[in-house]
Amino acid sequence: MWHVYILLCKGDFLYTGITNDLERRFKAHQNKSAKFTSYNPPIKIVHTENFRTKSAALKREAQIKKLKKTAKLALIPESFSATRKANPSPGGNQ
Numbered sequence: 901m902w903h904v905y906i907l908l909c910k911g912d913f914l915y916t917g918i919t920n921d922l923e924r925r926f927k928a929h930q931n932k933s934a935k936f937t938s939y940n941p942p943i944k945i946v947h948t949e950n951f952r953t954k955s956a957a958l959k960r961e962a963q964i965k966k967l968k969k970t971a972k973l974a975l976i977p978e979s980f981s982a983t984r985k986a987n988p989s990p991g992g993n994q
Contacts, residue, residue, distance in 0.1 A: 901920065901950055901951070901952065902918060902919070902920050902950070902951045902952070902953065902954050902956070902957035903918065903919055903920070903922045903948050903949065903950055903951070903957065904916070904917075904918050904948065904949045904951065904957050904960045904961050904964065905917055905918070905919065905922060905925070905926075905945055905947065905948045905949075906945070906946050906947040906948075906964070906972060906975065906976070907926075907929065907937070907942040907943070907944070907945055907946065908942070908943045908944055908945075908946045909936075909937060909940040909941060909942050909943060910940050910941045910942075910943065911940055913936075913940045914946075914969060914972050914973075915929075915934075915936055915937060915940070915942065916961055916964045916965050916972070917934075917961065918954070918957045918958060918961045920954070922945070922948065926942065926945060929941075929942045930942060946976045946977075947972075947975050947976050947977070
């Protein structure tokens with residue numbers, strides 16, 4: 901099973917990626933294994949989608965990466981969005 905995920909990172913940035921082991925990949929991001937998350941540490945996983953093939957996951961990742969931040973935020977569950985609106989923080993357009 902392949903997963904497309906969105907991380908909320910320090911500075912209110914969003915990072916999108918794929919993996920076949922979500923827990924391992926999140927820990928790797930926390931240990932600064934990717935350039936972006938080494939400067940913008942991940943806070944939590946805010947969205948996931950599951951796919952049977954890597955190809956399907958890569959296609960969806962590319963679609964999500966092309967979205968504007970507001971469209972990415974629309975993918976995030978309402979419970980998280982409500983918390984985020986109550987405690988906004990500055991950030992860029994990721």
